[in-house]
Amino acid sequence: MCGIIACVGRPDETVDVLLSGLSSLEYRGYDSAGIAVANGALDIRKREGELDNLRAEIEDRPLTGSFGIGHTRWSTHGPPSDENAHPHTDAAGRVAVVHNGIIENYQALRDELEADGCEFVSDTDTEVVPHLMASYLDDGYDASESFRKAVSRLTGSYALAAIVAGEEAIFATRQDSPLVLGVGDDSYFLGSDVPAFLKFTRDVVYLENGQSVTLRPDGWEVTASDGSALDPTIHTVEWDAEQTGKSGYDHFMLKEIHEQPTALRQCLSGRLDPLAGEVVVEELSNLEPPERVQFVACGTSYHAALYGAHRFREAGVPAQAFLASEYSTAVPPIEDDELVIGVTQSGETADTLSALRAAQGHGAETLAVTNVVGSSAARECDHVMFIRSGPEIGVAATKTFSSQLVSLSLLVESLAPGTGTRTRALVESLRDLAGNVQSVLDDALPSVEELVDELADSEAYFFIGRGYNAPVALEGALKFKEITYEHAEGFPAGELKHGPLALITEDTPVFAVVTGDSVPAQKTLGNIKEVQARGAPVVAVTDGVLEVERFSDMVLEVPETEGPLGSLLANVQLQLVAYEMADYLDRPIDKPRNLAKSVTVE
Incomplete structure (x- = not known):
């Protein structure tokens, strides 16, 4: 640290x-x-x-x-x-x-x-x-x-x-x-x-x-x-x-939020074949498709791991995400042809390194998904995939999270390729992704500033989502609490009725991430109505496909895109919400109390 x-x-x-x-x-x-x-x-x-x-x-x-x-x-x-x-x-x-x-x-x-x-x-x-x-x-x-x-x-x-x-x-x-x-x-x-x-x-x-x-x-x-x-x-x-300076921005975090289009282009460079509609990740060419996958990660990277595990399961590969700090003390059974993937921005996260070493000690093949060439994770794992987002200085991870989500999407398509139609749709959406992120950054500020002014005196803040949007809801809450010091919680939306609804009041706004028209998105509409019935203001982060704005008090818009990538666009909106709220409250955004960027102690 x-x-x-x-x-x-x-x-x-x-x-x-x-x-x-x-x-x-x-x-x-x-x-x-x-x-x-x-x-x-x-x-x-x-x-x-x-x-x-x-x-x-x-x-x-x-x-x-x-x-x-x-x-x-x-x-x-x-x-x-x-x-x-x-x-x-x-x-x-x-x-x-x-x-x-x-x-x-x-x-x-x-x-x-x-x-x-x-x-x-x-x-x-x-x-x-x-x-x-x-x-x-x-x-x-x-x-x-x-x-x-x-x-x-x-x-x-x-x-x-x-x-x-x-x-x-x-x-x-x-x-x-x-x-x-x-x-x-x-x-x-x-x-x-x-x-x-x-x-x-x-x-x-x-x-x-x-x-x-x-x-x-x-x-x-x-x-x-x-x-x-x-x-x-x-x-x-x-x-x-x-590249490690602020380049005229007030904070490293804001600079790195705005660097996301560039970071995503770097992440994707040379890894897409648009004509063939294929994903090509050269550094994974020697890695055999796994029968099962375990992810180990901490904090923001854990939320990315949840997203990656969901994508693997959807592709037909059993996958679980574990908190690295728990994994290393009780390694779950590792079977033949199982791949353990450590997701770590720095490649030096002590808990994640400990978990990877424990997995290797049990005979597992390991893969590091990291941002830092020459890091311990990159050197020690059997395989490595770099997210290539460039240096990130802000303690609250932003562009590295987006690059992790994209890298894991590429990883799944490389190791568990889908039908040609599915992969081609993903490739086309990935080609448009940086531009879609840029459009969010260009258009979001007025709505976010209005929202912050309206909600700054709230008692607590909830973030909900289902499917791919559940990890983004967790990440949105983490970003918010990290730099605003306000109480925030993230939940898979279906879990609200199993306890957290007891905390819902008129002073607890709920950010609902709803993208696409999948069954999870449709079910989230029911959760929105549950919290509205109890007086909570609802902020919809949505592409408008399900017209969720009809049931919301405020709306943060994102462009419509291929299913899993809508979550990434919603995450950009939530990053801006956290940043603008922290700025409004005059918090030390780049130096949140008690935190540091690279957690090198267990």
């Missing part, structure tokens, strides 16, 4: 590079921030709160260094405070460490260190690392050996970077938390994610679990856990730093 940046080789601008990297990583955590730089001795600044607090501290107390490390925190052990902010040091200030992840055996290590006389000043699990390193330095080991020996004592997930007074080097490693090496012409970087250093280099090395890296002004070296040198591949990132 936290963000790490490190830099060596830019002695005149180390602090500026670290602050720039932290700014690019704030989506990973913004409870506190800090940096440590070295010019012989170590110099540290860290502050609770957002990055501007750290900048103000540095303006008041400037510091310089020829290399350094930085960190932006999402709190796990201990509340946000100056003391709990990273970097953490040993008592003498010889070692400074930044950390992403959770050290599971930290309490045992802390008890041991305190028994030896170490005094701790924070509540964090991270602080055991500099104390361990210092103890090995005291025993006569050099800085590199002290780092390696300290790491060998750790259990859990971590990306670590450390500097030592008097040692012109940065030592780092990873285990189940992401860490990327950036290779410049005469400078070198580390980051939890590529945007941390993208303005300086696009050449990267994706570190594997158990690997360590040492950065020095004259070069870098990657080693295995036993210290033996490795020769890793350097990759060139295709996107550039400009």
Whole structure:
């Protein structure tokens, strides 16, 4: 969850590079921030709160260094405070460490260190690392050996970077938390994610679990856990730093909502054969059609997985979607010819990685559906399909969800192709999809603003749908609660009468997603009448096929399209509703409280 940046080789601008990297990583955590730089001795600044607090501290107390490390925190052990902010040091200030992840055996290590006389000043699990390193330095080991020996004592997930007074080097490693090496012409970087250093280099090395890296002004070296040198591949990132900026939008989320037509075109590029009416996904060419499918995912990706499972079942392939955090602790039976698909935007979601590894341990073939080339999921799974939506910075996922739905539609057509007529209709609708999304973005704002003004004082908000629209209703509620902080719940529409109707009042508007004229859509009309009979205002998100507007108080329109894709267009409307309501309520849209973009802890 936290963000790490490190830099060596830019002695005149180390602090500026670290602050720039932290700014690019704030989506990973913004409870506190800090940096440590070295010019012989170590110099540290860290502050609770957002990055501007750290900048103000540095303006008041400037510091310089020829290399350094930085960190932006999402709190796990201990509340946000100056003391709990990273970097953490040993008592003498010889070692400074930044950390992403959770050290599971930290309490045992802390008890041991305190028994030896170490005094701790924070509540964090991270602080055991500099104390361990210092103890090995005291025993006569050099800085590199002290780092390696300290790491060998750790259990859990971590990306670590450390500097030592008097040692012109940065030592780092990873285990189940992401860490990327950036290779410049005469400078070198580390980051939890590529945007941390993208303005300086696009050449990267994706570190594997158990690997360590040492950065020095004259070069870098990657080693295995036993210290033996490795020769890793350097990759060139295709996107550039400009793509990770706001491009004139007020928020990353709004920018990424409006990037959806482009993202969808990227997702579909080269994967449709309009003349033949076929879907062609080259990276799946070596994957045999499965007899059964299990999805594992979390949050927004779980909603995409529900959609994908529905599509597989409709194509005649038994499929289930599981919450990854539950799956890994009780793996369901896996039969021969069963495919386990992990849906994860970042490819680093800890629960999803754990579930995929558990599935592999039970003999399953695995497929990652992810956005990030070089991510852990992409490297560890037997197969990978990239959603190709480009970098997403906003904590609330938008364009990646849309691209996941399209990718899963392509996946189903590749592995369980339907009749020529069905597939041709889908291909034609997919060709028109980006334009249809653009039309929603062009026309939606007046209706959404009117709706927000009318409903902003409501007590709670419900979202309902059936079939393909049920996952979109769940996602609409999640987006709404994430960034507005208002109470919102999503339900498959048929479940209202099994309990949630008890909460319906005149102050609980219901967003009903109704697209097409399928049996699920027709049944949703009955659910709309149920809530209207109890006084709740109804907002229909609809293509108008069933004339649901006749039974609604407000309407958000979407173009008519091929069945499953209408859900995606409805989702765009719900994204705009969440954004505009949050903006109306003056919420920190890109930095929703207690949340971070990439959830790298279980």
